[in-house]
Amino acid sequence: MDLIETLRTTGAARTFTDQPVDDATVTALLDDARFAPSGGNRQPWRVAVVKDTALRRQLAELMRPVWNAYVGAGSGPHAPFAFGRDIDAPPVAAPNALLDHIADVPVMLIVAADLNRIALMDGNLDRPPLAGGASIHPFCWSILLAARARGLGGVMTTFLSRAEQAAVSLVGLPADHALAATIFLGHPRQQLTRLRRHEVGSFTTIDRFDGAVFGG
Numbered sequence: 001m002d003l004i005e006t007l008r009t010t011g012a013a014r015t016f017t018d019q020p021v022d023d024a025t026v027t028a029l030l031d032d033a034r035f036a037p038s039g040g041n042r043q044p045w046r047v048a049v050v051k052d053t054a055l056r057r058q059l060a061e062l063m064r065p066v067w068n069a070y071v072g073a074g075s076g077p078h079a080p081f082a083f084g085r086d087i088d089a090p091p092v093a094a095p096n097a098l099l100d101h102i103a104d105v106p107v108m109l110i111v112a113a114d115l116n117r118i119a120l121m122d123g124n125l126d127r128p129p130l131a132g133g134a135s136i137h138p139f140c141w142s143i144l145l146a147a148r149a150r151g152l153g154g155v156m157t158t159f160l161s162r163a164e165q166a167a168v169s170l171v172g173l174p175a176d177h178a179l180a181a182t183i184f185l186g187h188p189r190q191q192l193t194r195l196r197r198h199e200v201g202s203f204t205t206i207d208r209f210d211g212a213v214f215g216g
């Protein structure tokens with residue numbers, strides 16, 4: 001696939017056909033994604049390919065309350081779990097295509113990051129650090145793009161990150177590692193290609209963030 005076309009049309013896929021994805025394909029995706037950039041080229045990623053269905057179900061039960069809380073928080077200007085915001089709405093038990101069928105998803109990858117290998121450039125500020133994610137999430141997105149190039153689809157999720165402490169022993173997360181993302185992959189039942197995204201002019205300004213609109 002043409003790269004620009006891929007960038008513009010790779011939507012989240014959460015339901016998959018029964019067609020399996022073999023280990024060689026998963027290896028190939030990771031082999032492509034390992035060329036992602038990271039600060040100092042320290043490549044802080046670790047990947048667990050979760051095959052054990054009992055383990056998957058245990059992990060789904062950790063993710064489910066996070067999902068229910070997320071849904072209960074509803075939509076609004078602030079994301080659920082946004083910094084400095086409490087969720088005061090009750091959780092809503094909502095269906096979730098991934099969690100409800102977690103044993104059947106062809107591929108489940110948990111990506112962890114070795115915090116010792118990430119220079120936390122904004123770690124000293126009076127807000128949660130963010131820039132460190134730039135050393136691990138390009139790798140995650142490269143997995144998704146590499147999958148799309150092979151006719152696969154999937155989605156990057158972070159709900160397990162919220163349950164990281166409970167997941168540590170289940171997945172053997174090493175000390176000083178963080179759960180960066182859980183990625184689900186397979187042959188998508190539907191691949192969304194007309195994606196809803198804001199126009200460049202709505203988020204880009206000249207010189208300063210209160211500057212004149214750029215690219216509008």
Ligand SMILES: Cc1cc2nc3c(=O)[nH]c(=O)nc-3n(C[C@H](O)[C@H](O)[C@H](O)COP(=O)(O)O)c2cc1C
Binds near residue numbers: 155192
């Ligand atoms: C950092 C990040 C976290 C995400 N977490 C979740 C998640 O926990 N569960 C989920 O179903 N999708 C998750 N997604 C997928 C987003 O919901 C999806 O990318 C977005 O809604 C755009 O969907 P579209 O590409 O189909 O338009 C996440 C995406 C990113 C980039």
